Amino acid sequence: MKRFLIPVLLACATGAYASYALAGDDMGTMNMQMKPSSSKPAADTALSNAEVVKVDAASGMVTLKHGELANIGMPAMTMAYKAKDAAMVLGAHPGEKVKVRVENVNGAPTIVKLVKASS
Ligand SMILES: [Cu+2]
Structure with a gap:
């Protein structure tokens, strides 16, 4: 679980930061959204x-x-x-x-x- 946080942080720095910022500081929530299998956030469509x-x-x-x-x-x-x-x-x-x-x-x-x- 801890290892997975590093690529998530990099992804935040390279793009899509604003949408994740809306989710607040909850890293658990960010992990959920970064999963490739999860559906896109509503704001993306x-x-x-x-x-x-x-x-x-x-x-x-x-x-x-x-x-x-x-x-x-x-x-x-x-x-x-x-x-x-x-x-x-x-x-x-x-x-x-x-x-x-x-x-x-x-x-x-x-x-x-x-x-x-x-x-
Ligand atoms: Cu225009």
């Missing part, structure tokens, strides 16, 4: 509310008017994002209320998930 403003099939860009994207440190704004794939571009329509997940992929903020908002 959180969706943000957005509205599709514009779709550009040629460039694969979707302009979103979105709420805060906490995971990439982006405040609410209207901005064009790269879509993960062509199917996502084809399925998006201006004026549609959606929920999105944007992540930095190869340095570019990319929509990795886009679903219609249930109303």
